[in-house]
Amino acid sequence: MEEIFDTYKKRTNFYTLISCVVASFMIFVLACICFPQVISKAPQTLMVCLFLIGFIITIGSMFMGGSSIKTYIKDGHLTLTDLSVTFNDNAYFLTELLSIEINSGDYKGKGARGGFSDGTGNKIIITPKDKNVIQTKFVISSKDQRDNLTQILKFWKTQNFKIISNQVDLV
Numbered sequence: 001m002e003e004i005f006d007t008y009k010k011r012t013n014f015y016t017l018i019s020c021v022v023a024s025f026m027i028f029v030l031a032c033i034c035f036p037q038v039i040s041k042a043p044q045t046l047m048v049c050l051f052l053i054g055f056i057i058t059i060g061s062m063f064m065g066g067s068s069i070k071t072y073i074k075d076g077h078l079t080l081t082d083l084s085v086t087f088n089d090n091a092y093f094l095t096e097l098l099s100i101e102i103n104s105g106d107y108k109g110k111g112a113r114g115g116f117s118d119g120t121g122n123k124i125i126i127t128p129k130d131k132n133v134i135q136t137k138f139v140i141s142s143k144d145q146r147d148n149l150t151q152i153l154k155f156w157k158t159q160n161f162k163i164i165s166n167q168v169d170l171v
Contacts, residue, residue, distance in 0.1 A: 005122075005138040008074055026054050033048060080149065087126065098162065100124065110143070122140055
């Protein structure tokens with residue numbers, strides 16, 4: 001079995017900007033609604049309408065998983081197979097590794113507080129026998145990909161390979 005994951009170091013500037021602008025705008029409009037003495041009645045009605053539009057857009061994007069906005073900048077790939085790990089074209093057989101630590105839980109589309117996940121909340125730490133630790137964030141883009149990851153880790157465990165995981169159900 002083989003599974004390939006995108007790796008990334010940071011989120012896109014556009015995604016961060018949109019998140020900040022929407023949050024700032026909604027806080028400003030909410031403050032204007034809560035303190036009506038600051039503005040007259042006509043602008044207050046406009047602010048309520050703008051707040052509702054911003055709220056609907058925010059809720060809509062959360063439940064669509066923000067699928068129209070790229071949330072990370074891909075910088076490589078991680079390939080896991082039954083016998084090896086490849087990170088950006090550097091292959092390591094399990095026999096060359098001391099351990100692998102995987103912190104995962106999210107996959108794209110998984111229900112989360114306030115909407116659906118974009119699959120970016122995952123990290124892997126690979127420790128070769130030379131102890132030159134490799135660490136990266138990776139994206140699980142579907143439930144099927146998550147299930148395949150689980151199967152690979154279970155196979156590694158049957159081979160007595162050391163896996164450190166935050167998810168009990170993962171291994």
